Amino acid sequence: MTHKDHLLPTTVVGSYVQPDWLVDRTMLKAMVPPRVRAREIWQIPPDQLEDAQDAATLAAIHDMERAGIDIITDGEIRRESYSNRFATALSGIDLDNPAEVPGRSGKSNIVPRITGPIRRTGPVEVRDVEFLRANTDRLIKITLPGPFTMTQTAVDEHYGDDEACAMDFAAAVNEEVRDLFAAGADVVQLDEPWMQAKPEKAKQYAVKVINRALEGAAGTTAVHMCFGYAHAVKNKPSGYSFLPELAACSADQISIEAAQPGLDAAALEALMAKKIIVGVLDLADTNVETAALVADRIRAALKYLPAEQVLVAPDCGMKYLSRATAFGKLKALAEGAAIVRAELAG
Numbered sequence: 001m002t003h004k005d006h007l008l009p010t011t012v013v014g015s016y017v018q019p020d021w022l023v024d025r026t027m028l029k030a031m032v033p034p035r036v037r038a039r040e041i042w043q044i045p046p047d048q049l050e051d052a053q054d055a056a057t058l059a060a061i062h063d064m065e066r067a068g069i070d071i072i073t074d075g076e077i078r079r080e081s082y083s084n085r086f087a088t089a090l091s092g093i094d095l096d097n098p099a100e101v102p103g104r105s106g107k108s109n110i111v112p113r114i115t116g117p118i119r120r121t122g123p124v125e126v127r128d129v130e131f132l133r134a135n136t137d138r139l140i141k142i143t144l145p146g147p148f149t150m151t152q153t154a155v156d157e158h159y160g161d162d163e164a165c166a167m168d169f170a171a172a173v174n175e176e177v178r179d180l181f182a183a184g185a186d187v188v189q190l191d192e193p194w195m196q197a198k199p200e201k202a203k204q205y206a207v208k209v210i211n212r213a214l215e216g217a218a219g220t221t222a223v224h225m226c227f228g229y230a231h232a233v234k235n236k237p238s239g240y241s242f243l244p245e246l247a248a249c250s251a252d253q254i255s256i257e258a259a260q261p262g263l264d265a266a267a268l269e270a271l272m273a274k275k276i277i278v279g280v281l282d283l284a285d286t287n288v289e290t291a292a293l294v295a296d297r298i299r300a301a302l303k304y305l306p307a308e309q310v311l312v313a314p315d316c317g318m319k320y321l322s323r324a325t326a327f328g329k330l331k332a333l334a335e336g337a338a339i340v341r342a343e344l345a346g
Contacts (some may be wrong), residue, residue: 003214007307007344008298008337009070009278010028010330013224013255014082014143014191015317016075020027029320033151033229034079035111036098037088041080053078061136063327068334070089070151071139071187073309074132082191082317083145083153089124089211090172092116092158095144099155112154120172126183133184142185147173147209148193148202150277153194163205170212189222189255192216196225199241211250222277224255226316229283236261243329253277256316258297262283264300274306279315281329286321288328294336300343307344310338 018025031038044052058304060075079085088095094115100108123260125142132140147169151162159165177188190213195202214221227236237283238261247270255277258265268276281289281299300314312333318326 002335004049004339007310008341009311010068010334010337011071011141011187011311012064012069012073012315012330013226013277013279013313013315013317014073014076014141014189015079015319016063016073016077017321017323017325018075018077018319019056019059022056022077027100028080029096032109033085034111034250035081035087036106037084038080046205047066050263056278057131058135061132063323064330065138067327067330068338069330071141072132073141073143074128076143076317076319078128082143083087083101083150085184086124086145086173086176087112087154089117089121090169091121092118093154094169101153101155109153114154115156115157116158116170118165120175123179124176126179129180129183129185139186140188141222143189143191143224144173144176144180146190147213148206149192149194151209151299152198152201153184166205166209167212170209174215177214177217177221185219187220187222187253187296188217189224190251190254191224191333193224193226193228195242196227202242203245206247207245214250217250220253221251222253222255223249223251224277224316226257226279227261229316229320238262239267239296243267244297247273249269254277258301259315265304268301269304272305272309275300275309275311277313280312281314283315283318283321283329286325288325289332289336289340291332291335294332295339298336298340302340307340 057074057077064072094113099113118234129142147166150169151166156165180188195206253275258278259279261283278301
């Protein structure tokens with residue numbers, strides 16, 4: 001059964017757990033999410049890496065299907081972070097001479113240096129979608145870093161104007177979005193956590209560049225915004241500094257985290273025109289939620305939103321969890337949604 005058949009479809013935000021035979025998880029957890037390439041995390045020789053990533057992706061797909069998730073991803077198994085696979089594939093980026101900036105967690109981060117016009121020179125994630133589509137009959141979602149976030153996580157030495165830089169990132173994202181839908185994606189999601197980190201700049205032009213990135217999209221689109229990975233950010237605010245503004249963006253769905261920060265679900269009323277992907281799994285808690293607790297968190301959202309507008313998911317990507325914990329949480333997600341779905345039916 002898919003989300004076309006029932007209320008409260010379940011999905012994931014993006015990443016799933018990369019196995020420790022594939023990546024050095026100790027190294028991965030010790031670094032901030034890389035913006036430039038971090039090839040040193042891979043445990044497999046380069047000439048065997050794609051086959052190994054394919055095998056791990058199949059395992060992630062199987063876990064999401066077994067857990068009962070309706071709309072799955074490829075687990076972002078081939079990525080060192082949510083953003084760097086796409087961002088570092090663009091021209092105009094000097095990867096050999098990166099820059100250093102403060103990160104959201106307070107640690108310094110090595111980031112791309114922009115030295116020329118940002119352009120997409122070819123498909124980046126199309127094979128990822130084709131592989132996922134060939135190996136599941138579920139609805140599928142693929143994620144891309146959003147143009148605002150890529151602008152904020154790079155050092156611009158070419159444009160001298162954040163908005164102009166973001167618009168070129170948006171044009172590159174748009175070309176990829178169109179190709180991802182053509183390759184079989186049902187949902188394409190833009191990850192835009194830095195709208196929350198830089199709300200004043202976001203209010204100036206984030207919606208404009210998101211709309212440019214999603215222009216002409218041939219399927220369902222989503223925007224994800226969070227406070228940062230639970231692995232890195234422990235104390236999160238209970239409200240967003242940039243959220244109602246997304247009512248004006250062209251995305252069909254807005255994905256937010258609500259479980260770990262204890263978000264007041266009343267904030268969701270500002271987005272009544274959108275479908276909302278509500279985070280109901282706290283990824284800072286290594287204990288697996290009960291289905292009853294998940295159901296309670298879903299009911300909290302339904303006080304402010306009609307069930308027809310709600311999808312449910314983890315707060316954010318799951319890559320920093322153990323596989324057993326991640327699978328257990330996804331299973332609880334599916335079971336909790338089923339509880340509330342049954343209540344709504346009767």
